[in-house]
Amino acid sequence: MAEVIRAAACGSESDKLELGRWIPTTYIIVGSAIVAMIAIALRIYQQMYAWTVGLDATAPEFQTYWMNFLYAGFVVEALAATGIWGYLWMTREKKIPRLEAREELRRLGVFTAMIFVYVFAVFWAASFFAEQDASWHQTVVRDTAFTPSHIVLFYMTFPMYIILGVAAYLYGRTRLPRFAARHSLPWIIAVAGPFMLLPVVGYNEWAHSYWILEERFTAPVHWWFTFFAWTGFGLGGLLLQACDYLYELVTGKAQTYTATGSGEPQVDPALAFEREVA
Amino acid sequence: MAALPVPEARPRGAFTRPEDIRQAYRQFDIVIAALLFFLFMALYHVFWMLSVGDWDFWTDWKDRQWWVFLTPVVSIAMPAAAQYIFWEKFRLPFAGTLLAVCLVVATWINRVMNMSGWAYFPLNFVWPVSMIASGIALDATLVLTRSYLLMSIFGGFFWALLFYLANWPLMAAFSLPVDVNGVLMSIADVQGYHYIRTGTPEYLRLIDRGTLRSFGQEPAYVSVAVAMFLSAVVCFVFVMIGRAFTKTQFSWLKRI
Numbered sequence: 001m002a003e004v005i006r007a008a009a010c011g012s013e014s015d016k017l018e019l020g021r022w023i024p025t026t027y028i029i030v031g032s033a034i035v036a037m038i039a040i041a042l043r044i045y046q047q048m049y050a051w052t053v054g055l056d057a058t059a060p061e062f063q064t065y066w067m068n069f070l071y072a073g074f075v076v077e078a079l080a081a082t083g084i085w086g087y088l089w090m091t092r093e094k095k096i097p098r099l100e101a102r103e104e105l106r107r108l109g110v111f112t113a114m115i116f117v118y119v120f121a122v123f124w125a126a127s128f129f130a131e132q133d134a135s136w137h138q139t140v141v142r143d144t145a146f147t148p149s150h151i152v153l154f155y156m157t158f159p160m161y162i163i164l165g166v167a168a169y170l171y172g173r174t175r176l177p178r179f180a181a182r183h184s185l186p187w188i189i190a191v192a193g194p195f196m197l198l199p200v201v202g203y204n205e206w207a208h209s210y211w212i213l214e215e216r217f218t219a220p221v222h223w224w225f226t227f228f229a230w231t232g233f234g235l236g237g238l239l240l241q242a243c244d245y246l247y248e249l250v251t252g253k254a255q256t257y258t259a260t261g262s263g264e265p266q267v268d269p270a271l272a273f274e275r276e277v278a
Numbered sequence: 279m280a281a282l283p284v285p286e287a288r289p290r291g292a293f294t295r296p297e298d299i300r301q302a303y304r305q306f307d308i309v310i311a312a313l314l315f316f317l318f319m320a321l322y323h324v325f326w327m328l329s330v331g332d333w334d335f336w337t338d339w340k341d342r343q344w345w346v347f348l349t350p351v352v353s354i355a356m357p358a359a360a361q362y363i364f365w366e367k368f369r370l371p372f373a374g375t376l377l378a379v380c381l382v383v384a385t386w387i388n389r390v391m392n393m394s395g396w397a398y399f400p401l402n403f404v405w406p407v408s409m410i411a412s413g414i415a416l417d418a419t420l421v422l423t424r425s426y427l428l429m430s431i432f433g434g435f436f437w438a439l440l441f442y443l444a445n446w447p448l449m450a451a452f453s454l455p456v457d458v459n460g461v462l463m464s465i466a467d468v469q470g471y472h473y474i475r476t477g478t479p480e481y482l483r484l485i486d487r488g489t490l491r492s493f494g495q496e497p498a499y500v501s502v503a504v505a506m507f508l509s510a511v512v513c514f515v516f517v518m519i520g521r522a523f524t525k526t527q528f529s530w531l532k533r534i
Contacts, residue, residue, distance in 0.1 A: 101292040126320040131388040135397035138475045217331040226328045232321040252291030
């Protein structure tokens with residue numbers, strides 16, 4: 001049915017393609033597949049080496065298989081962050097011109113795809129590997145901060161979603177006129193909140209080192225993770241903004257913030273009215 | 279690069295035909311629906327595991343005092359907040375069910391892949407509970423009453439009540455008494471003794487203590503009743519927190 005509607009609505013084959021794919025599903029599929037492959041590879045590595053050489057942090061084989069794995073992960077993350085963030089920053093338009101609605105919609109589609117991949121990476125970190133950490137610590141006595149579950153959870157999957165989240169934020173700030181003209185507070189919350197889970201890791205390790213060695217997953221030590229998990233709701237606010245943005249781009253019926261050549265935002269009458277009411 | 283002139287209004291939208299616009303919205307809906315599924319699997323699961331997770335991980339933690347009381351009271355927070363956002367902004371009355379489904383999928387993936395597949399606990403020791411019945415009740419009360427207050431009162435009541443009723447068939451078999459060398463234990467206790475969690479202080483602990491056993495089944499009903507009242511309170515409080523998340527002006531932040 002969708003194909004029929006598209007065929008009726010569009011005159012040419014290229015229009016049909018563009019219409020049906022303003023959100024590039026290829027980006028979503030490929031991006032999510034890369035994230036999934038990394039996560040599954042990490043999980044297989046754990047299955048192979050966690051119980052065999054990951055139980056004693058003082059053993060030489062622990063250094064070989066886990067600490068060196070951790071250091072290699074740091075290098076890869078640094079390179080990935082530098083490459084992805086650097087590419088987005090260096091290829092930005094320093095002064096975003098007035099865009100055609102279709103081009104702006106295409107960019108909004110890429111932005112949506114990047115958020116999707118970011119959320120998919122958050123799922124692997126916050127759900128899959130987080131509870132896996134419980135299964136490890138409730139079974140194995142904690143003798144180091146760098147356990148086989150922590151190395152993957154805190155120092156590999158956390159940086160993975162942070163890299164993707166910041167990349168999506170950079171894309172919005174440098175490509176989309178509305179997000180370039182002003183900061184989106186819900187979007188900042190949705191990126192910075194999960195990012196704050198990484199500093200909380202430091203507090204978690206400190207507390208486990210000096211206070212609670214044994215594991216109880218609902219211990220107060222862990223409640224900061226819960227607090228920052230709530231910041232993911234910031235994506236709800238971003239969704240509302242995206243709906244408004246999409247409506248404007250699709251129908252052309254609303255004029256909103258636009259980055260101009262002088263750097264001054266252009267305010268539309270509707271938003272001006274909203275400000276007055278507030 | 280010279281800046282282009284800024285027109286007063288956008289000359290035209292990306293699409294002009296209603297069918298095109300509908301198709302664009304439809305693709306957005308599909309992508310966002312999938313995105314929200316992964317988002318709530320992550321958010322609700324991490325919130326769940328770090329607030330009531332221990333009671334959900336093991337059968338011997340599923341006692342008649344804290345499991346029955348704490349799990350519904352704490353776990354209603356996030357569905358309540360999501361309920362406000364979904365209903366107020368999109369008129370979608372299924373946030374409770376959605377989050378419950380996301381949670382049960384996420385927890386089952388973990389119990390199979392990690393608790394059982396990695397830590398090698400048997401699945402009948404680490405199975406997760408389901409909040410789907412509670413979520414449906416929460417959504418149904420919202421649809422029927424169209425009031426956040428009434429949803430919190432009656433939906434909160436049903437949330438806690440149905441949590442216990444819906445999961446009792448899963449738990450009942452593990453609560454059966456068994457004589458082990460002259461000591462009265464439950465099947466769940468025996469599981470806890472056989473599959474030792476050496477990283478926890480509970481690996482030699484009887485969760486159901488003496489008074490709970492001597493009162494028979496009554497403590498469970500008392501716990502359910504308390505949980506019902508507290509779930510209603512927590513639900514309303516977190517509906518208001520959901521409201522805070524939908525604010526767009528943040529004038530208080532500017533004042534700070």
